[in-house]
Amino acid sequence: MQALAGGCKPESIFLAGPGKTDSDLELALSGNVGEIHIESPREAARIAAICACGGVRARVGIRVNPTEEVQYGAMRMGGKPAPFGVDEEKLDLMIQFVESQPCFDFRGIHMFVGTQVLDCSVLINQYRKAVQVARAVASRIGRPLQTVDFGGGLGIPYFTGDRELDLTQLSEGVASLMDDVRKDPHFRGTRFVIEPGRFLIGEAGIYVARIVDIKESRGKKFLILDGGMNHHLAASGNLGQTIKRNYPVALVEKLHHESVEQVDLVGPLCTPLDTLGRNVNLPSADVGDLVGIFQSGAYARSASPLVFLSHNTPVEVLVDQGEDFLIRSRGCTEDLMRDVFVPPRLLAANAAAR
Numbered sequence: 001m002q003a004l005a006g007g008c009k010p011e012s013i014f015l016a017g018p019g020k021t022d023s024d025l026e027l028a029l030s031g032n033v034g035e036i037h038i039e040s041p042r043e044a045a046r047i048a049a050i051c052a053c054g055g056v057r058a059r060v061g062i063r064v065n066p067t068e069e070v071q072y073g074a075m076r077m078g079g080k081p082a083p084f085g086v087d088e089e090k091l092d093l094m095i096q097f098v099e100s101q102p103c104f105d106f107r108g109i110h111m112f113v114g115t116q117v118l119d120c121s122v123l124i125n126q127y128r129k130a131v132q133v134a135r136a137v138a139s140r141i142g143r144p145l146q147t148v149d150f151g152g153g154l155g156i157p158y159f160t161g162d163r164e165l166d167l168t169q170l171s172e173g174v175a176s177l178m179d180d181v182r183k184d185p186h187f188r189g190t191r192f193v194i195e196p197g198r199f200l201i202g203e204a205g206i207y208v209a210r211i212v213d214i215k216e217s218r219g220k221k222f223l224i225l226d227g228g229m230n231h232h233l234a235a236s237g238n239l240g241q242t243i244k245r246n247y248p249v250a251l252v253e254k255l256h257h258e259s260v261e262q263v264d265l266v267g268p269l270c271t272p273l274d275t276l277g278r279n280v281n282l283p284s285a286d287v288g289d290l291v292g293i294f295q296s297g298a299y300a301r302s303a304s305p306l307v308f309l310s311h312n313t314p315v316e317v318l319v320d321q322g323e324d325f326l327i328r329s330r331g332c333t334e335d336l337m338r339d340v341f342v343p344p345r346l347l348a349a350n351a352a353a354r
C-alpha cells in the first residue's frame with residue numbers, strides 16, 4: 001500500500017512477508033502488483049480462493065526457507081524453523097499445488113535469509129544457494145523461471161569496527177555467478193532481483209531529538225530527549241540486538257565542538273529500555289540542543305513502537321537538494337483521542353460524577 005501510494009510502478013512491487021491478510025492480497029491483486037510471494041501452504045490456498053472468487057489470475061513466487069543457515073548477519077530469517085518462506089524440503093509439494101492452480105502464473109523463487117550482512121562472501125554464498133534451488137525448481141517444472149529474488153541483506157556500518165560492504169568484491173562475485181548462470185538453459189530470460197532496502201536509504205536518514213532536561217544521578221549524566229525508543233527502537237538496541245551498541249551520535253549544532261563529557265541519552269518513556277546511547281562522548285550539551293542519531297533512514301520510525309504510552313509520534317522532513325519538506329506531521333495525543341469512541345452511557349456517568 002505504501003509503495004503504491006508512493007508512486008512505485010505496480011509491476012515493480014513484490015509482496016512478501018508472513019501474515020498477509022485477505023485484504024492485503026485483494027489489494028495486491030486489484031493493484032496488479034508484480035508478484036505475490038507465497039510464504040506457506042495455507043497462504044497459497046487463500047490466494048487461490050481469492051483469485052477464484054474474483055475471477056483473476058495471480059503472478060506468484062515461492063519464498064524458500066533453505067535447509068542451511070547463512071553464517072552471519074545480524075538477524076537470521078532462514079535455515080532453521082521460521083515463519084518466513086516454505087521449507088526447502090517441502091518445496092516439491094508446494095510447486096505441485098501452485099502448478100495445479102489455473103489462476104496462478106508461477107514466476108519464480110525468493111530466498112532471503114538474513115539481513116545486515118557486511119561480508120560479501122556471505123551474500124554470494126546466499127545467492128549461489130538461491131541459484132542452486134532455482135535450477136532444481138526450473139528443472140522440476142520444465143521451463144526457466146522468470147524471477148529469482150535474492151532478497152535483502154546488504155548491510156551498512158553502524159558501530160565502531162563495522163566495515164562497509166565491499167561493493168567491488170560483491171560485484172565481482174555476482175559477475176562470476178552470472179557467468180555460470182548465463183550458460184545454463186534453466187535461466188534463459190530469468191530476471192535476478194535484489195531488495196536493497198536498508199542499503200539504499202539507511203544512511204540517508206537522521207533521527208533528531210531535542211534535549212528537554214539534563215540531570216545527574218549518582219555520578220552519571222543523562223541527557224533526556226523528547227523522543228526515544230518509541231521513535232527509534234533499533235537505536236535503543238531493542239530490535240533483536242543481543243549486544244547493545246551505540247549508533248553514531250552527535251549534537252548536530254555543535255558538530256565541530258570537542259567532546260568533553262560522557263553521557264547517557266535517554267528518551268521520555270518510563271522504562272530503562274528507553275536508552276538511545278550509553279556512555280557517549282559528546283561536547284558540552286545544553287537543554288534545547290538537538291541530538292542527531294545517524295544511519296536512521298531504515299528501520300527507525302517504521303520499526304518503532306509509535307504511540308508507546310500515548311507519546312507523540314515524530315515529524316518527518318525530507319531534504320531534497322537543500323530544500324526541506326514536511327512529509328509527515330506530528331501525531332499528538334489529542335489526535336490519538338479523536339478516533340476513540342466513548343459509549344454515551346459512560347460519558348453521562350462521567351459528567352454526573354463531576
Ligand SMILES: Cc1ncc(COP(=O)(O)O)c(C=O)c1O
Pocket residue numbers: 016017112114115116151152153154155195196197198199
Ligand atoms: C522480504 C524482505 N525483503 C527485503 C527486506 C529488506 O532487507 P534489508 O534490511 O536487509 O535490506 C526484508 C527485511 O526484513 C524482507 O523481509
